[in-house]
Structure formats: C-alpha cells, structure tokens
Amino acid sequence: MAKSNGAKPGVRTKTTWGNALKRDWQLYLLLLLPVALVAVFNYAAYPGLRMAFMDYKPIKGFAGSEWVGMEVFKKIFQDTDFIRALRNSIIFNLLDLLVGFPMPIILALMLNELRFMRFKKVTQTILYLPHFLSWAIIGSVAYTMFRPATGLVNTLLMNAGVISEGIPFMNEKWHWAVTYLLVGVWQGMGWGTILYLAAITSINGELYEACIIDGANKWQKMWHVTLPGIRGTIVTLLIMNLGRVMGSNLERLTAFDNTQVRDFQYQLAIYIYQKGMGAGKYSEGTAVGLFQSLIGVVLVLLSDKIAKALGEEGLL
Amino acid sequence: MAKKNMEATASDGSRAISKFHISDVIIIAVLVILCSTCVIPFWHLLVKSISSDMAVMMKEVFFWPKEITFSAYSKVFSDRSMVRSMIYSVVVTLIFTALGMIVCTCAAYPLSKKRLKGKGFFTFVLMVPMYFTAGMIPSFILMFNLNLIDSMWVLILPLIYSPYNMLVMKTYFQSTIPDSLEESAFLDGATNLQILRKIVLPLSKPIVATLSLFYAVGRWNAYADHMYYIRSDTKRMIQYKLYLLVQGAEASISASLGDTGGATNVTTPEVLQAACIMFVSVPIIIVYPFLQKYFVKGAMVGAVKG
Numbered sequence: 001m002a003k004s005n006g007a008k009p010g011v012r013t014k015t016t017w018g019n020a021l022k023r024d025w026q027l028y029l030l031l032l033l034p035v036a037l038v039a040v041f042n043y044a045a046y047p048g049l050r051m052a053f054m055d056y057k058p059i060k061g062f063a064g065s066e067w068v069g070m071e072v073f074k075k076i077f078q079d080t081d082f083i084r085a086l087r088n089s090i091i092f093n094l095l096d097l098l099v100g101f102p103m104p105i106i107l108a109l110m111l112n113e114l115r116f117m118r119f120k121k122v123t124q125t126i127l128y129l130p131h132f133l134s135w136a137i138i139g140s141v142a143y144t145m146f147r148p149a150t151g152l153v154n155t156l157l158m159n160a161g162v163i164s165e166g167i168p169f170m171n172e173k174w175h176w177a178v179t180y181l182l183v184g185v186w187q188g189m190g191w192g193t194i195l196y197l198a199a200i201t202s203i204n205g206e207l208y209e210a211c212i213i214d215g216a217n218k219w220q221k222m223w224h225v226t227l228p229g230i231r232g233t234i235v236t237l238l239i240m241n242l243g244r245v246m247g248s249n250l251e252r253l254t255a256f257d258n259t260q261v262r263d264f265q266y267q268l269a270i271y272i273y274q275k276g277m278g279a280g281k282y283s284e285g286t287a288v289g290l291f292q293s294l295i296g297v298v299l300v301l302l303s304d305k306i307a308k309a310l311g312e313e314g315l316l
Numbered sequence: 317m318a319k320k321n322m323e324a325t326a327s328d329g330s331r332a333i334s335k336f337h338i339s340d341v342i343i344i345a346v347l348v349i350l351c352s353t354c355v356i357p358f359w360h361l362l363v364k365s366i367s368s369d370m371a372v373m374m375k376e377v378f379f380w381p382k383e384i385t386f387s388a389y390s391k392v393f394s395d396r397s398m399v400r401s402m403i404y405s406v407v408v409t410l411i412f413t414a415l416g417m418i419v420c421t422c423a424a425y426p427l428s429k430k431r432l433k434g435k436g437f438f439t440f441v442l443m444v445p446m447y448f449t450a451g452m453i454p455s456f457i458l459m460f461n462l463n464l465i466d467s468m469w470v471l472i473l474p475l476i477y478s479p480y481n482m483l484v485m486k487t488y489f490q491s492t493i494p495d496s497l498e499e500s501a502f503l504d505g506a507t508n509l510q511i512l513r514k515i516v517l518p519l520s521k522p523i524v525a526t527l528s529l530f531y532a533v534g535r536w537n538a539y540a541d542h543m544y545y546i547r548s549d550t551k552r553m554i555q556y557k558l559y560l561l562v563q564g565a566e567a568s569i570s571a572s573l574g575d576t577g578g579a580t581n582v583t584t585p586e587v588l589q590a591a592c593i594m595f596v597s598v599p600i601i602i603v604y605p606f607l608q609k610y611f612v613k614g615a616m617v618g619a620v621k622g
Contacts, residue, residue: 026508031422031423032422034420037419037473043445047454048450048455048458127351129354129604134538134596140562144360144361144364155375254543258567300447
C-alpha cells in the first residue's frame with residue numbers, strides 16, 4: 001500500500017522510508033495524535049468483542065469468564081425479545097426509507113421551481129431547522145403537540161368538533177408508528193434537499209433551452225431534464241441509505257418512548273441498552289452489537305459494489 | 317425578442333411574473349404548510365411558556381398567550397441545576413470543538429499530501445472506525461477500564477476524532493489549495509508545520525468554520541452517551557436533562573390513568589415544561605439562521621468523496 005503512494009510518476013522517484021521520514025517527520029508527528037486516539041478509544045474496544053463468545057461475568061473479568069463459542073449467538077436467536085427487536089428495526093428502517101427517501105427529492109424539485117428568491121431562502125432556512133435540534137427537543141415537542149388529552153392537535157380537533165376523544169398519536173402502537181415515521185421524515189426532509197439542489201444547479205442550462213424550443217412545459221422539463229440530471233445523486237444516496245438498514249438510534253427511540261408502545265419501539269438499540277447494560281447481560285449485548293456491526297459492514301461493501309456496477313461513484 | 321425571453325428563462329428559471337401558474341400556487345401552498353409545521357410547534361411552546369398555569373390547564377392557550385407571566389422562566393433560571401447544566405454544556409461543547417478541530421487538522425493535513433509515504437496505511441487505520449464499531453457494551457467496558465465513567469472527559473475524548481469530518485477537511489485541502497503554493501514555500505525553506513500554519517490554515521477559514529459548527533452542534537445535541545457513561549446529575553448536559561424531564565413527566569402520565577385526567581397529574585406542570593423546552597431550544601434557534609450557510613457548505617464538501 002505504502003509503495004504505490006510514495007511517488008508521482010514522472011515527478012519524483014520512489015522515496016525510501018528514511019527520506020520520507022526526514023522530509024515529512026512533522027507530518028508523521030501530526031498523525032500521531034489521531035492515531036493514538038483511535039487506538040485508545042476505537043481499536044482498544046475491539047478485544048472486548050470476545051465477550052460475544054464468552055459467558056462473561058463482570059466480577060470474573062475476561063480471564064475468569066468461560067469461553068462458550070457460538071452459544072451466545074444461538075441463545076440470542078432463540079430469544080423472542082431479540083427477534084422482536086430485530087424485526088422492528090428492519091421494518092422501521094425500511095419504512096423510514098420508503099416514506100423518508102422520496103420527500104427531499106420532491107421538496108428539492110418544488111424549491112427549484114420557486115421564482116421568488118427571498119421566499120425560497122426563508123423556506124429553506126425554516127425547513128433545515130429540525131435537522132439541528134436534538135431528539136430530546138423533537139420528542140418533547142412531539143409530546144406537546146400530540147398528547148391525547150392536552151396536545152395541541154387533539155385540543156384543536158376536539159374544539160372544532162372533528163373528534164370527540166383524543167387520538168392517541170403517541171400512545172397506541174399503530175398511531176405511534178405513523179407519528180414516529182412522519183416526525184422522522186419531517187426532521188430530515190429539509191436538510192436532505194441540499195445535495196439534490198446542488199445537483200440540480202449543475203445541470204447544463206442548454207438542456208432546458210432545448211426543451212423550451214421543443215415546446216416542453218414545466219412538468220416535461222422536470223421529467224426529462226431535471227430528474228435524469230439528478231439520477232446519479234438519487235442512486236448514490238439510496239444505496240447509502242440501504243446500507244443503514246441495520247442501524248438503530250437510541251436517542252430517537254427513547255425520545256418517543258412510553259409504556260404503551262413498547263411492542264414497536266423495542267428495537268436493537270433498546271435491546272442492547274436494556275438487556276446488555278440494564279440487566280447486565282454483557283455477552284448478549286455484545287453479540288447483538290457485533291451482529292449489527294458486521295451486517296453494517298457487509299451492507300456498506302455491497303452498496304459500494306452496486307453503486308460502482310451501476311456506473312455511479314462508489315462510496316469507499 | 318422572443319429569443320431574449322427564452323434565454324432569461326433558461327438562465328435563472330424566472331419567467332415573466334404576469335404568468336402566474338396554478339402550479340406555482342400549489343407549490344407555494346405546500347411549502348407554506350411544511351414550513352408552518354416547523355414554526356407552529358415552537359410558537360405554541362413559546363406562547364404556552366409565558367401563559368399562566370391556569371389558562372394552560374383549561375386548554376385556552378393556542379397561538380396567543382393568556383395572562384402573561386414569566387414565572388416559569390424565573391423558576392427555570394432560579395433552578396441552579398438547570399443553569400449549571402447549561403453552562404456546563406457550553407463548556408463541554410467548547411472544549412470538544414477546540415480539541416476536535418486540532419485532531420481533525422492533525423489527521424487531515426498529512427493525509428491530504430499525495431507524497432506521504434504510508435498514506436494508504438494511515439488512511440485505512442483512521443477510516444476503519446467509521447465503518448466498524450465495537451458496539452456499546454465493549455465501549456462501556458473500555459471506558460470503565462480507562463476510569464472515565466461519570467467524568468466530563470468521557471463526553472469529549474472518545475468522539476473528538478471524527479472520520480467524517482476528517483474526510484471533509486482532507487477533501488477541502490486537496491481541492492482548494494494549489495500544490496504549487498506549498499511547493500514554492502517548500503523551496504523557500506518553510507517546514508511542513510510552517511506551511512500548515514501560515515498558508516494552508518489561513519486559506520481554509522471557511523472549512524474550519526463549517527467543521528467547528530459540525531463538531532459543536534454534534535456534541536450539543538447528542539446525549540446517548542450519557543445513558544451509558546454518566547451517572548451523577550452534575551455531569552449531565554442540558555439535552556439529557558430535558559430528555560429526563562420530559563420522559564419523567566410522560567411516565568407519570570402513562571402510569572396514572574392512561575392520560576385522561578388532563579394536566580393535573582403531571583409531575584412537571586406543562587408551563588414549566590414548555591419553558592424548559594424553550595430554554596434548551598432557543599440557543600440553537602437563535603444562532604442557527606446566521607450559521608446556516610456554513611452548514612450547507614460543509615454538507616456539499618462532504619458529499620464530494622475524499
């Protein structure tokens with residue numbers, strides 16, 4: 001790896017390590033800090049993955065705990081809690097993708113059609129905002145809006161006589177699923193437009209001119225020029241998002257937590273937090289984390305391959 | 317004449333205002349609705365936070381305050397632990413951002429050099445953590461062994477190196493700073509560090525601003541690590557305190573009568589809760605519009621793969 005990077009063909013000949021160190025010792029010195037940090041805080045955690053193959057007891061430590069091979073994995077795959085968490089994670093991530101992915105594209109196309117620059121700027125600023133708020137804030141705002149008896153939405157609907165009893169937006173699992181997903185879309189939609197808007201600006205203006213000469217209307221322009229123009233961005237982002245299907249966000253899930261929705265809210269991050277940490281089942285927690293990480297790596301590698309096969313720029 | 321018109325259309329997408337299509341109306345209407353979903357909740361909270369407990373309990377407060385009082389805010393500000401936590405959060409965020417930028421530069425600058433021997437190896441070592449993490453439990457054991465549990469530093473040190481931010485910075489260095497500039501400085505006898513300090517960093521102010529914001533907002537908003545590593549109240553950042561407060565209120569509602577009895581049985585009265593949410597949100601809401609352009613810039617650079 002190091003060999004091929006040493007020299008630019010035709011500019012310099014291959015440098016030896018001695019020369020490289022002499023010339024760039026300051027650069028290596030700089031690298032020492034980040035390398036030390038990842039060594040201490042990332043790589044040093046990897047040996048802890050042994051716990052997934054042990055019956056780890058905190059009191060006995062690594063030395064005293066027993067090796068059990070794949071027993072822990074066998075156990076978690078028979079654990080109904082784990083299966084539920086896994087199922088919920090995958091389903092909700094796919095639904096997130098299904099409802100969340102198209103929204104920024106639609107929004108970007110709409111913003112692109114706007115002719116009033118001032119209005120466009122203000123709209124963008126407002127729509128980006130939720131991306132910068134913590135899940136603690138978003139969760140508490142959601143509760144303020146959607147509580148059955150006192151939430152703003154329910155109160156307004158009841159006052160208008162549309163409903164006689166509050167809708168349990170956050171307190172019944174099916175309603176909760178919809179709220180959870182829509183709030184997720186709401187949080188990400190504005191910020192998600194940025195890359196599409198950038199891609200739209202880089203579309204060659206002559207294409208639009210040609211379109212107009214051919215007598216195309218707004219929709220035809222959008223369909224035949226704008227959308228094909230951002231196809232690459234769409235594909236890349238879609239693949240990247242597919243790579244995250246195993247992810248699980250503890251903050252988002254806990255911010256929407258309450259006792260009535262545990263059936264759906266119980267996802268992998270919650271499993272690891274409650275079983276692994278709370279109940280002290282370190283081995284199980286580690287095994288689930290490892291499983292999640294490994295699937296994540298495989299998905300990223302796969303996404304990269306697919307992107308490249310489709311002629312798009314890879315991710316790695 | 318007609319051609320001129322067309323050119324105008326193509327270059328900036330604007331047509332004569334007289335042609336106001338129905339589609340424009342629809343688009344504007346949709347965008348206004350979407351924007352209002354971002355504004356109304358906070359307006360409602362603001363209004364609630366300055367209304368009287370009674371009016372809120374009677375559900376009379378919607379979009380305009382009733383019986384204006386700032387007692388909730390005076391309660392928040394006289395609550396030592398909230399104010400302390402806010403200051404603590406600012407301190408942690410500042411330290412985190414400063415250290416993060418140092419580490420980021422230390423990683424990004426050398427790796428932006430094509431000539432660096434061993435570049436591939438170092439890039440690999442520094443990028444692996446982005447794709448493969450050990451997971452929460454091994455990390456917890458590690459922090460425990462490092463004796464960092466329940467210390468301020470556990471909120472700072474593990475996260476100050478960010479592979480993503482490093483990539484953004486590296487990409488920026490490579491794409492905007494001409495090699496020739498550095499080469500001429502090199503010929504004049506400048507060392508690598510001098511080039512970094514005197515030439516590269518001054519030319520990189522925009523990306524330094526952007527990444528500082530990424531670091532700051534990232535630390536300010538994150539609190540999952542608190543759930544694992546932080547035990548004592550004095551070490552909690554403000555977002556986590558808000559989370560606990562709202563969750564506590566929610567748990568007590570769910571537990572008692574399945575939320576039919578109104579606001580009377582909430583441990584944290586709604587007005588106070590609204591004031592707390594505003595207290596925690598306002599810093600971001602105020603600074604954000606001014607800093608937005610830097611965020612956008614960073615997101616774009618980040619999209620161009622390193």
